[in-house]
Amino acid sequence: MNQPDKATRRRRGKSAIIDAESAARAVITGRATATARAGDGPVETLRLFRMAKVSATKSRAQAINQLKAVLVATDAQLREALAGLSNPETDTRLRRP
CATH class of the missing domain: 1.20.5 (Single alpha-helices involved in coiled-coils or other helix-helix interfaces)
Incomplete structure (x- = not known):
């Protein structure tokens, strides 16, 4: 499972919207390496x-x-x-x- 970026969470606060945006950006840039379960x-x-x-x-x-x-x-x-x-x-x- 990919972890959220701690620095971004500290700067922008904790919320589901920020986490979802961060996860989407990680997928687009290729930083996300987690695979879905079978x-x-x-x-x-x-x-x-x-x-x-x-x-x-x-x-x-x-x-x-x-x-x-x-x-x-x-x-x-x-x-x-x-x-x-x-x-x-x-x-x-x-x-x-």
């Missing part, structure tokens, strides 16, 4: 797996919250039968015919 290495693969895991975890939490919201408005007898059960136990109990 995006297909092991780090990218791990990032995709982590993203899928986070998404699945959020979806699971959303499904549990929806189930609990439905149970609040359901029959009192069913609500009492499921009271005090953990989330997996509630899920197992509700899947039984």
Whole structure:
């Protein structure tokens, strides 16, 4: 990664606009030597797996919250039968015919 010119940042201040202009000038003059990442290495693969895991975890939490919201408005007898059960136990109990 190319670093911003420290002298320019001290003289002109710190801002995204100045950094962007400095980066563009470095590319035009050939001073910029950084290359873009390929995006297909092991780090990218791990990032995709982590993203899928986070998404699945959020979806699971959303499904549990929806189930609990439905149970609040359901029959009192069913609500009492499921009271005090953990989330997996509630899920197992509700899947039984």
